[in-house]
Amino acid sequence: MKYYLATTGISEIWDLDKKLLLLGPWCLADGKNKRLLENKNYTFVSSPWKPAIKIKEAADYCYDIYERLFPQICENLNLIHQVSYPDRYWKILLEPWLFNFIVVFYDRYRRIEKALELFPDFYTNVLPIEQCRLLSFDTADFAYGKINEDYYNLKLFSLLSYDLCPNNIIVKEYGHDSNINIPSMKYSWKRKLYDKLIELLDLFFKSPIVLCDMYHLTPYDMILLKIKTRFKTIGFTHLESIKKSLPRDRYSNEIRDTIKLKGASDKFQSLLYKIVPEAIPVCYIENYKLYRDNIRNIKNRDPVKIVGSAVGWFINEEFKFFAAEAVSKGAKLIDFQHGGGYGTALVDLLERLSLEKGSFYTWGWDLKSKNNIKPFPSPHLSKLRDTYLPRLDLILVVGVTVPRYSYILQNMLFPDDMYNYFEHKRMFLQALSEDIRDKILYKPYAEKYGWNELDIVKKACPSARFILKGNLTRWMQKVKLVVIDHPHTSFIEALTINVPCVFYWDHEVYLMRPEAEGYFGLLRDAGILFKDPLSAAKKVKKISHNPMGWWSKNDVQKARLEFCKKYAYARKDWADVWAEEFK
Numbered sequence: 057m058k059y060y061l062a063t064t065g066i067s068e069i070w071d072l073d074k075k076l077l078l079l080g081p082w083c084l085a086d087g088k089n090k091r092l093l094e095n096k097n098y099t100f101v102s103s104p105w106k107p108a109i110k111i112k113e114a115a116d117y118c119y120d121i122y123e124r125l126f127p128q129i130c131e132n133l134n135l136i137h138q139v140s141y142p143d144r145y146w147k148i149l150l151e152p153w154l155f156n157f158i159v160v161f162y163d164r165y166r167r168i169e170k171a172l173e174l175f176p177d178f179y180t181n182v183l184p185i186e187q188c189r190l191l192s193f194d195t196a197d198f199a200y201g202k203i204n205e206d207y208y209n210l211k212l213f214s215l216l217s218y219d220l221c222p223n224n225i226i227v228k229e230y231g232h233d234s235n236i237n238i239p240s241m242k243y244s245w246k247r248k249l250y251d252k253l254i255e256l257l258d259l260f261f262k263s264p265i266v267l268c269d270m271y272h273l274t275p276y277d278m279i280l281l282k283i284k285t286r287f288k289t290i291g292f293t294h295l296e297s298i299k300k301s302l303p304r305d306r307y308s309n310e311i312r313d314t315i316k317l318k319g320a321s322d323k324f325q326s327l328l329y330k331i332v333p334e335a336i337p338v339c340y341i342e343n344y345k346l347y348r349d350n351i352r353n354i355k356n357r358d359p360v361k362i363v364g365s366a367v368g369w370f371i372n373e374e375f376k377f378f379a380a381e382a383v384s385k386g387a388k389l390i391d392f393q394h395g396g397g398y399g400t401a402l403v404d405l406l407e408r409l410s411l412e413k414g415s416f417y418t419w420g421w422d423l424k425s426k427n428n429i430k431p432f433p434s435p436h437l438s439k440l441r442d443t444y445l446p447r448l449d450l451i452l453v454v455g456v457t458v459p460r461y462s463y464i465l466q467n468m469l470f471p472d473d474m475y476n477y478f479e480h481k482r483m484f485l486q487a488l489s490e491d492i493r494d495k496i497l498y499k500p501y502a503e504k505y506g507w508n509e510l511d512i513v514k515k516a517c518p519s520a521r522f523i524l525k526g527n528l529t530r531w532m533q534k535v536k537l538v539v540i541d542h543p544h545t546s547f548i549e550a551l552t553i554n555v556p557c558v559f560y561w562d563h564e565v566y567l568m569r570p571e572a573e574g575y576f577g578l579l580r581d582a583g584i585l586f587k588d589p590l591s592a593a594k595k596v597k598k599i600s601h602n603p604m605g606w607w608s609k610n611d612v613q614k615a616r617l618e619f620c621k622k623y624a625y626a627r628k629d630w631a632d633v634w635a636e637e638f639k
Contacts, residue, residue, distance in 0.1 A: 080471050199371075
């Protein structure tokens, strides 16, 4: 065979004597692998998601599979645990993992298909089938750990290759195992004290509404809301994690073999239906009773009427078990927008899951096709509104990265886009004059995924200074100008703060839905948003001597205010609005 296909960054199993195909840029995110291939020729397999409109078709396909598969899994889990919970109980627990797994598995499937389409005579090394067990501890372990691991992805690609191209594989031992990833929040002593105070208040004042993991809601905000609702409407729970005390390696082939899924209508679904039973996290099978009993023991509450969260639906297993118990007794569910992208991106699967709750509180936008959406002022944005007070003669450039392996089908950067993304960043920085580059303050993305973001920026702009810790919005409030190259949360924060800002991003990657496109058009017409880095750099050079003079013009402010009215709902009396809503 002519080519060797490298599916992951595990170069120990690559055949370097053959012409090398790399399935994606994650193979080279490790500096060691870049050095290994310095004097060798290699080719990347092109992305199956270009043009980006293909993502919508794929997302709809995956969601259709999810809707047909989910009831079968519920039925099986009720039998395994000898319970009779309705589907909505299991939906709270299992939906974030199951939907995410289907999307991830389909992405890997399409990438192997693409390699076969373009280079049918490749071969690749795969793990022995007995080493391909897709064990994960819970949803967070899968989403924030396993998905970005080389070894777990090698298992996925091995399983797919056994099925899609059995004549193109060579079985190769590779001794390794995945670690259990348990994300944990680190709180200051002040935050812990606040949590204890709120916990004490909730002991004395039983509340029909219980909220948990309210991203961007500070302890002070929580106490303020309790005061405004006279301590008897809203309760804030902080569920202690029991993960560290649970068995790590419980896995029963005997139990999982009893899960029978049927009705697959194509080759991908047939393989998926075979793999899902063994991939379900242990918290929903082997450790299920431990989680359920823990919640029943530590939460001696009267039945609640409403359970809500901003991020707990995806990352907090204890909260999900609490919410599932509550909904089985008749409680309703509410969800809260916690970041950018919602209401604007052409494809946003997290938004789709949020819309399945009883009510979804957004940062201002709604949909005519949904009657459970309620525009609601964001406490976070409300505290940022018009807080700009320039004190530093600096230009803040805000960056972003993504995990090395694709983790969601959404109109945003994929790993395949990262080289172009950094090339655009280089073009932007080098198009600036030297005196402007001397004023660059760069804020890299908080998560380090191995893309060497800092090294790329240092090479393009050696005089740049870096913000490696601290609050991004605090810097936005005091710099001369902000430049952002992605439509995530930070650009909404900048518009709300009312700091002079220039945006640019690849409009072929970030596709916006038709009802949002007009609002982004307002930003483009006002000279705030650009489609390419050189046009953005030209704008920065033009206004850098007096950004505020340009920013305060009527047409610019009108565009900003129109956008914020729709997608950045903020008001100083946000707490009164919240209190009235929940009373």
